[in-house]
Amino acid sequence: MNEWWDLWAQWLRPSAGLPTVQWSLLLACAALVGHLLQRYSGLPKIVGYSLVGTLAGWAGFGGVLWPLQGMGLFLLEFGVSLVLFDAGGRIALRWFRHNPMVLVQSLLEAALSALLVYQLLLWLGQSVPVAAALAVVAMAASPTVLTRVVHECHAGGPVTERAITLSTLSTLYALALATAGAAWVRRPDASALDALAAVLVVLGVSIASALTLAVLLRAALRLMSPGSESGALFLLSLVAALSALAAHLGGSAPLAALLAGMIVKHRWPRPWAWQRQLGPVLSLVTMLMFVLVSCVAAQAPWSMAVATLVLALLGARLLAKACGVGLGHIGSGTSARQALWLGAAMTPLSAVALLIASQLVLALPESGPALAAIALPAILLMELVGAVLVTWALYRAGEGIWPWGRTQRQTKGNAP
Amino acid sequence: MSLEPFHASEALSLGVELELQLLNTHDYDLAPYAADMLRLMQKIPLPGSVVPEMTNSMIEVSTGICHSSAEVLAQLTPIRDALVACADKLNIAVAGGGTHPFQQWHERRIYDKPRFQELSQLYGYLSKQFTIFGQHVHIGCPSADEALLMLHRMSRFIPHCIALSASSPFVQGQDTQFDSARLNSVFAFPLSGRAPCLLTWDEFGQYFEKMTRTGVVKSMKDFYWDIRPKPEFGTIEIRVFDTPLSIERAAALAGFVQALAAWFLAEQPFVPQEDDYLVYTYNRFQACRFGLDAVYVDPASGAHLPLREHLLHTLERIAVHGSAYGTQAALDHLAREVAQGQNDARWLRQRQQHEQQLAEVSRQAALRFRGQAVG
Numbered sequence: 001m002n003e004w005w006d007l008w009a010q011w012l013r014p015s016a017g018l019p020t021v022q023w024s025l026l027l028a029c030a031a032l033v034g035h036l037l038q039r040y041s042g043l044p045k046i047v048g049y050s051l052v053g054t055l056a057g058w059a060g061f062g063g064v065l066w067p068l069q070g071m072g073l074f075l076l077e078f079g080v081s082l083v084l085f086d087a088g089g090r091i092a093l094r095w096f097r098h099n100p101m102v103l104v105q106s107l108l109e110a111a112l113s114a115l116l117v118y119q120l121l122l123w124l125g126q127s128v129p130v131a132a133a134l135a136v137v138a139m140a141a142s143p144t145v146l147t148r149v150v151h152e153c154h155a156g157g158p159v160t161e162r163a164i165t166l167s168t169l170s171t172l173y174a175l176a177l178a179t180a181g182a183a184w185v186r187r188p189d190a191s192a193l194d195a196l197a198a199v200l201v202v203l204g205v206s207i208a209s210a211l212t213l214a215v216l217l218r219a220a221l222r223l224m225s226p227g228s229e230s231g232a233l234f235l236l237s238l239v240a241a242l243s244a245l246a247a248h249l250g251g252s253a254p255l256a257a258l259l260a261g262m263i264v265k266h267r268w269p270r271p272w273a274w275q276r277q278l279g280p281v282l283s284l285v286t287m288l289m290f291v292l293v294s295c296v297a298a299q300a301p302w303s304m305a306v307a308t309l310v311l312a313l314l315g316a317r318l319l320a321k322a323c324g325v326g327l328g329h330i331g332s333g334t335s336a337r338q339a340l341w342l343g344a345a346m347t348p349l350s351a352v353a354l355l356i357a358s359q360l361v362l363a364l365p366e367s368g369p370a371l372a373a374i375a376l377p378a379i380l381l382m383e384l385v386g387a388v389l390v391t392w393a394l395y396r397a398g399e400g401i402w403p404w405g406r407t408q409r410q411t412k413g414n415a416p
Numbered sequence: 417m418s419l420e421p422f423h424a425s426e427a428l429s430l431g432v433e434l435e436l437q438l439l440n441t442h443d444y445d446l447a448p449y450a451a452d453m454l455r456l457m458q459k460i461p462l463p464g465s466v467v468p469e470m471t472n473s474m475i476e477v478s479t480g481i482c483h484s485s486a487e488v489l490a491q492l493t494p495i496r497d498a499l500v501a502c503a504d505k506l507n508i509a510v511a512g513g514g515t516h517p518f519q520q521w522h523e524r525r526i527y528d529k530p531r532f533q534e535l536s537q538l539y540g541y542l543s544k545q546f547t548i549f550g551q552h553v554h555i556g557c558p559s560a561d562e563a564l565l566m567l568h569r570m571s572r573f574i575p576h577c578i579a580l581s582a583s584s585p586f587v588q589g590q591d592t593q594f595d596s597a598r599l600n601s602v603f604a605f606p607l608s609g610r611a612p613c614l615l616t617w618d619e620f621g622q623y624f625e626k627m628t629r630t631g632v633v634k635s636m637k638d639f640y641w642d643i644r645p646k647p648e649f650g651t652i653e654i655r656v657f658d659t660p661l662s663i664e665r666a667a668a669l670a671g672f673v674q675a676l677a678a679w680f681l682a683e684q685p686f687v688p689q690e691d692d693y694l695v696y697t698y699n700r701f702q703a704c705r706f707g708l709d710a711v712y713v714d715p716a717s718g719a720h721l722p723l724r725e726h727l728l729h730t731l732e733r734i735a736v737h738g739s740a741y742g743t744q745a746a747l748d749h750l751a752r753e754v755a756q757g758q759n760d761a762r763w764l765r766q767r768q769q770h771e772q773q774l775a776e777v778s779r780q781a782a783l784r785f786r787g788q789a790v791g
Contacts, residue, residue, distance in 0.1 A: 090442045098504035154523070157448045158506060161440065165507075225772055271443045271775035333456060333505045398447070 026056055027284075030291050031342055032387070038152070044387045046148050046290050053291035054380060057298025066296055068358040078243040080144065080291035080351045081257035082282065083238060084273060087143040088261025089167040090161075102162070105328025106169040109346065110139045111169075111322035120316045122375075124309060129185070129367040130374070133360040136181065137353050137375055138317045141167035142386060145348035148286055149390045155400035159338050159393070163345035166325070168258065168383065171352050175255040178356040179206065182363035204253030210259035218268055226272030235274055236281065244320035254355060272366025289351045294383060297354065300376035310378045321346045337397075344393035349379045419624040420636070422560030422617055426481075428677055428741060429556030432488050432670050433478040434659050435469055435549040436499070436785075437516050437778075439509040444778040446473035446519045446547070449508050456502040463491040466499075470532060471524040471547045475499075475510075481556070485671030486744040492663040502786050509782035512551055513764065514584025514598035514658025517774040519727075521545045521588070548598040548763045549659040551581060551666055552675045554651035560617030562681075567643050567652045568613060568688030569680045570673075571696060573717055574642055574656050576701035576727050580750060581657035581669055583760035586774060591624030595707030595761035598658050599700070607633070608640040609697070613690045620645070642700075656700075661760045661784045664749075671746030675738025676730075677680050684706065688717065708757050727754050 034048030068076060096103045117138040122132035122134045146167050150160055183202040216238060224231040238258055246253035275282060300306075322343035331337035357375040361368040394400030441445035445467050450468040453475050457466045464479040477499065479491040503510045524544045526536045536543040557563035582595035594600065614620045627633040636644065642656045654673060660666045679685065692715040702710035703723060712723040731751045738747055753759065767777045767790070780790040 092441055092507060095504070095507040098501075099507070102507075156440070158452050161442075161447075163508065226607075227773055227775075269441075269779070271773070271779055273443055273775065333452065333502075335455065 001343035022061070026052065026061065026291060026295075027287060030287055034287070037090055044149050044152050046145065046286070046394035047384060047387050049287050049290035050294040050380075050383050050387070053294030054298040054384070056291070057295040060299075061295055066299060066358070066376075067361045067368070068296070068355070070294060072296070073358070074243060074357060075285075075288060076292055076351055077253045078240055078244075079285045080355060081239050081243050082236070082285060083144045084168070084171065084254050084352075085235070085261040087147065087164060087171075088258040089265045089272075091165055091168060091262050092269070093262065093263060093266045095165075099331060099333060101328060101330070102165065103169075105325055105332055106166050108328045109166065109321045110170040110173050110323025112324040113317050114139045116316045116320040117313055120312055121244045121309070124307075124312060126374075127367060128368045129364050130341040130405070132181075133357075133367065133371050134313060134374060134378075136174050136177050137315065137349070137356050137378075138320075139177070140171045140349070140352050141321070141346040142348040142350040142352060142383075143167045143171055144286070144289065144350045144352065145200075145383065145387050146345065148290075148388055149387055149394065150400070153391055153394060155394040156303035157397065157399035158163070158334055159341050159345065159397040160399050162334065162338075163342055163390075163393075167346060170346070172255070172258055174356055175202065175252060175258065175352070178359050179203065179252040179255055182359050185363045202250055202252070205249050206246070206255040207259060209242060209246055209249065209251050209253075210258035210263060213242055213256065214263040214267070217226035217264060221268075226270060226274065227277065228258060229277045231272070231275035232277035236278060252359075254352065261285050280311075281329060286317050290383070293351050294380055297376040297380035297383070300373060300380075302377060303370065306373055306377060310381065313374060313378055314382060317348055318343075339388075341393040341397035345390050345394075347382060347389050350386070351380075353379045418628075419621045420647045422563060422645070422647040423650040424558050425556035426483075427556055427558045427562075428483075430484070430488055430670050431479055431554035431556075431649070431651065432481040432492065432666060433476055433491070433552040433554075434512070434623055434663075435474055435476045435551070435665055436659060437511045437549055438473050438475060438503070439516075439778055439782060441507055441509055441512055444509070444775040444782070446516050446524070446676040447508050448472040448525060450475050452506055452683070453499070453502055453508075455694075457498060457506060458597055460498045460502075460789040462495050462498055462742055464494070464495060470535070470543060471526060473516075473519075473524065474547060474549065479618055482670075484743050485667045485674065485746045486505075488670045489663065489667035492667060496663050496785070496787075509706035509779070511778060511782040511785050512549070512583065512659040513760070513778075513781050514551075514582070514596060515587050515601075516547070517586035517590040517764070517768075517778060520546065521547060539605070542601075545601050545604070548584070548601050550598065550655060551657035551659045551669065553654045553657065554646060554649055555654070555673055556649075556651050560620075560645075560647070561615070562622060563645050563650075563652050564615050564617065564693050565613060565688065566680060567645060567679060568615065568692070569686065570652065570654060570676065571610065571688070572686075572692060573676055573730065574654075574696070575699040575710060575712055575723055576730060577654060577656050577669070577673070578654065578658075578700065579707045579723055579727065580672065580754070580759060581660055581665075582704070583658040584766065585761045585765055586768070586777075589774060591765070591768070594705050595759065596658050596704040599656065599704050602640060602655075605640045607638060610693055611639070611641045611644060613688065613693060615688065645731055658760070661781050662787070663762065663785075665760065668746035668749050670732075671738065671741075671743035672731075672750060674741050675743045675747060678737035678741060679734040691715065691771060707759055708754060709759055715769060724754055724757065743768060764787045 030049045030052040033052050034045035037048035038045045114135040118131045118135035180199040180375040183198040187195045220234050325343040326339050424545045438447050438449045450472045469476050475496050482488045482516050499510050524547050526532050542555050584596050584598040587597045643654050646653045694715040708724045709722040712726045
């Protein structure tokens with residue numbers, strides 16, 4: 001494919017460079033495929049975006065380096081940060097005071113996922129660093145996939161809201177662990193105290209960045225309406241700046257954005273509707289993210305051994321998440337049936353997992369190739385299959401719209 | 417189908433139903449949590465009942481039989497507290513108000529129950545637009561004829577009830593300029609508005625039979641009148657109230673109805689007649705549109721006077737009859753608010769003027785329902 005691009009590059013001299021043209025055409029193709037796929041199969045558009053990215057990745061579409069760096073890393077961090085800021089802003093900490101079982105449910109599913117995947121991979125002969133890193137990746141569910149599917153199938157209700165909360169919390173744990181873990185293993189010769197200091201610095205910078213973002217946003221919202229276009233653009237620009245700066249400052253942009261969302265929600269519980277103002281911009285960023293993730297993930301080589309490991313990992317993760325959510329649902333206000341669909345909605349892996357994997361690959365140069373060989377196919381598979389599973393789970397929970405008709409929650413009621 | 421016999425009940429006993437909004441705590445739009453709320457509420461022993469409504473973002477609570485507005489409040493308080501506790505557990509909010517300020521009717525979902533599906537088939541989009549929230553007050557009547565007499569006497573005071581309870585100025589994100597826009601949604605239904613002026617149960621039975629013979633009506637539930645008899649309870653049911661933003665106001669409105677009814681029984685102040693209804697729709701419109709600032713046309717004299725003035729006069733007149741039922745505090749509270757021109761619709765507009773965001777107004781309304789001071 002590169003030869004074909006080279007040939008084209010000989011006579012085409014676009015003002016913004018050939019990669020810009022390539023990516024623009026790829027995104028146009030993704031938009032078209034996403035639309036057609038949804039129109040004729042009812043599947044979420046993001047499946048179409050991921051399929052286009054996958055095909056591009058398999059065809060050797062260049063421009064994105066692995067482990068992630070440069071513009072690819074920035075765009076992914078920016079997109080993930082936006083999604084996580086919004087997801088963090090949905091989490092009301094006071095909920096956990098009134099319903100601590102939600103927190104128990106979250107800790108159970110995340111811890112079980114990590115433990116089961118870790119033990120399984122050790123049993124399958126993987127090294128401790130690879131098993132540990134993949135265990136952290138397996139913890140994170142994908143708020144990115146979930147929020148897009150929810151948006152597309154107009155879902156709403158207890159399973160939807162709780163799935164977003166639990167996936168955000170699991171992402172928080174995974175990001176914190178990965179960020180701290182990467183800081184720790186990057187200093188193999190340091191004393192435990194020094195390594196701990198490095199961990200505290202990276203987490204501290206993330207928290208300080210989150211506080212700064214929250215305070216700046218709050219200050220701006222004194223002057224601008226929270227639902228205004230200006231307010232939304234202000235937020236967008238701040239998150240972009242954070243994404244560009246966080247790594248240089250020694251922190252994690254997605255972690256900071258997620259924490260900032262939670263702080264804003266906790267300290268200033270006013271509702272805001274910045275997503276409505278940013279509709280098409282957010283859709284573009286999301287599409288870019290899905291194409292980018294699948295394009296990168298598809299570049300990993302497949303083999304029977306890899307396939308076995310990937311399927312084992314995903315099976316263990318699915319089981320652990322279902323058990324964690326199921327065990328924790330007791331006393332948490334949901335029914336067993338809702339817990340079942342909630343477990344299914346927690347299965348996708350996507351951009352956050354790719355960022356975590358990339359971060360850990362950079363921190364573990366020796367184990368990096370083995371880690372990437374399993375993580376990338378797993379992410380690719382669960383981005384595609386996960387989106388379908390979420391759609392199905394939300395439909396079965398009675399909260400989303402299936403392409404062949406609307407669903408209704410069944411209950412008794414009064415006439416008007 | 418013949419009309420069910422009217423079961424006698426204790427005169428001036430009270431029952432209150434409140435239709436409430438279930439909101440998410442993210443953007444404070446309506447949230448489909450009725451089934452989950454019901455499941456949690458069933459575990460808590462409470463007076464009255466909790467049932468779902470036409471769409472799955474609504475819930476209806478009701479008291480048992482009460483004898484005073486204080487008892488209504490005493491029953492509504494634990495129900496409200498339980499609702500709030502269950503809502504906290506589900507991370508949602510519960511609010512009063514006659515309409516949700518910015519919900520989109522087409523996003524609502526009808527319950528998959530035969531009667532609801534039937535209504536949805538018959539009424540089309542009207543059934544989804546019926547995502548509106550009212551307070552119903554039942555007042556006990558010892559006999560069927562007395563119930564009909566009470567019903568038609570009460571009709572003269574429908575504008576008063578509307579203006580006192582109005583809490584639905586916003587619809588689909590817009591200020592409608594009505595204090596109670598909710599009743600416009602009810603008016604779209606056939607068989608809404610006023611009941612026919614029949615003063616004996618025999619006559620009413622004949623009317624009901626004729627209507628059922630046409631096939632238009634199957635039961636009393638098919639009448640969406642502003643006031644309708646409820647033979648199985650032995651009450652008349654006043655249905656024009658918007659759900660207030662607080663249970664205290666809901667109890668005060670029940671006290672107002674009880675004091676009015678006590679006055680009717682004690683003094684038999686006038687005999688209702690068909691001509692009373694000449695100005696009924698006009699008065700109703702005025703109250704919906706202008707709330708406490710409406711003009712009231714006296715059905716007997718045809719005199720035009722400010723509704724607020726007539727309300728204050730009425731409150732003063734019924735106070736002595738209501739005092740035997742402990743309505744004094746409720747009536748005093750209402751009189752103070754009427755004098756200031758304050759109702760829930762005005763409060764909602766004031767909050768919107770201050771906040772410039774209807775979602776925030778909904779959040780503050782939910783806080784007010786919890787009993788927290790706002791604004």
